[in-house]
Amino acid sequence: MLGALALVAFFVFLGGLVFKVSSWFRCSLRREREGFKRFVLGFSSLGKALFSPKIGIILKVLILNGILQRRTLKESPYRWLMHVLIYWAFVLLIITHALGKLLFEGYVSTALPYVFLRDLFGSMVLVGLGMAIWRRIRKTPPLRTSRMDLYALIAVLIIVFSGFLLKGAKIISYKNYLRMIDQYASLGSEEESKALEAYWVKRMGLVSLREVEESLVAKGEEIHQFQCAPCHTNSRWAFVSYGLSRALVPLASGFERVNFTEKLWWVHIAICLIALAILPFTKFLHLISVPLSLVINALWDPKRSHPLNLKTKQMIELDACVHCGSCTLKCAVLGAERVLGNIRILPSEKIEPLKRLVSKRGLSQRELEGILQGVYLCTNCLRCTVSCPSGINLQELWFEAREALFERGLSEPALLSPFSFYRGLRAEELGEGYERPILEIKGKLYRRFGLKDSVLRIPEERGFELYERSLMGCFACQTCTNVCPVVSQYERPEEVLGFLPHQIMRLCLLGFKEAVYGSEMLLSCLTCYKCQEACPQGVTVTDILMGLKMEALKAVKEERDEIRFVSGV
């Protein structure tokens, strides 16, 4: 029965795994998927690497970063200890306990060393879990706990705790004792049976329904040595379960009435098998995806690796994220998410929506814009990538995600900020798709604020708190425009740039701020501060231009919000 159930669970797991692995080829951030080609290419690349000197790198990475968790140790010794306690001990539990019967000849769960190892490893897992829960309760500021994080913690906790409880209940269970006597012991007389029982009650933690005599213990021990000891080491070796069983003594008769041990055994088994069956769809997939990500990234050569493999690599990487928060702790713009109210700015919070983006589930318009802003407000400092214990090239993931979202027709005002520097450095790789989103967001700005459509109306308030005072000194001498290196590039600058700096200052002073939002001058300002430096009246010209650009970009962003609100999406 158990074997059949285990097989079913295993096949469900295998099926899920095949589905998940196929999704690494089927899905892509970008529109072009080319699943079959990627499948063939991916496996042939992997095969080639396995049968080449690169196998050395693969083994090194698997041992150092996989088994020994070197990358985690580098990030935090606390987290390293926490994780290896859970990881190593749980794997050892699977080997010495769950698969004991299959792997070890003469395996007996109640004899040494197994009876001790089980409790040792189980308690190591519990300590690790305690550290993990403590870390999440203490919330190193930006650490967020997702449903999957909770599931993983609770699943392991229940598996290990139900195991301890089961062993504890078995230690005290009289029914269990009688069944064993019935099956394995051959007791000649009633006295012998009383003696053995006395020994088990006094020394092995059994709770008997009848009184036992201390005087019989010695005799009982003799019988025990002969009949039981080969399979039953002193239950105190199961140090956690034995301690737990002492607390359970008062409940012994209640347990017997409801057949507690038998039921709990099924619960323990069922949870383990269910966890196995659904593993490919839970956080535990990282047992497979993280080593893969570590190996692929160690072998990856941005210049020579096939671009189609990049898509596959990134799908694996999305599944290799364990939401540990290393990247977020190192993120250069950490803090911006609080001011701007968008948690997708944090690297660790970008993965989940990106996973949904590539899957069939998709994202709402609001979520799409949130994640686009999230991936765009990134200084490309590489720290997330360097710190990721799973070896994910996060920065490259954001880069691809940006382009993928632009490909879907989204545009982002931050494109018109210095955040675009890195994208500009890589313009040639992007080819045709490079200009389009820039033109699109500029177009939006012009349509909304372009001179043609806008009516020069006097606004109700003039709001320019920060710089207004210096602006009051402007007498339109044109020095700012005359020294502007951008203006001097053109023969007829007003045709290209719209309002020129001195005109912008003037319009601002008169209150026609919105009218200048659509002026190309704002978008072409290098912020070289020549105008501000030259202004004889001390007007902070560059700062004002920058402030206006910020307002214009914000207005474009808000406009999208309004449209969304009206259409009710």
Next chain:
Amino acid sequence: MRYALFLGCNIPARLPEYETSAKFLLKELGVDFTEIEGFGCCGYPFKVIDLTTSLVLSAKNLALAERENRDILSLCQCCYGTLKKAKKMIDEDPSLRNRIKEFLKAEGLNYEGKVEVKHLLHVLYKDLDLERIREKVSNPLSHIKVATHYGCHALRPSSIVELDDPSNPRVLEELITLTGAQSLLVNRRLECCGAPLLGTNDEVALNFTREKITDALKHEADHLCVACPYCKLQLENFQERLFGKRVLSTILITDLINMALGLQKAL
């Protein structure tokens, strides 16, 4: 004087050689500097996205340096200009300061305005004794001609950055002369490199880059000396696209001095 070395985002990711050579030089000159865990974005790219965000990020870095009782030593001019401007704004406006401090409090930080912000050029030129550097020159670079590129935020707005005369600066030229190299006074030495518009208006950005390089070539410069990662990346990376090949070597001021000091192999 004690400094906290501020690398910003570009240097570790795209210009690690600047970090290496700057650290090498600072150590040789006996400068007391350290790196601070937690330094992040200076706030520069947020200036046109959201001013508060930009100021909060600046203030975070200022507060971190202040906690360690160190002045910020920036290798990047955009970081330098941004941090210095933010400091001035926050220091001079009590209500703004309170608002920023609220954000800092959530991360266990505080800012009182005790920290100074300095660019590498400021440290080399003003805080250290130039004579002491000159004495260390063991390998004068007398055979090379170097054009200067100041970088905007080393000079402007002068009321904020206060490094040198914005219309007739001497810092770079003096440092170059110190290495024994010939410093060329090129026409466009005070112009922008174009980097701020890269990615948003490549036409204008690359026009500036092209003119800058053409100007240096016209003066027969062997190298174009820079002191900012943005300028270096901009002036180095687009030569192929603009001229068909690499036509001019851009060199970091730290590399140049290191060569003269015999710390680094000369070109």
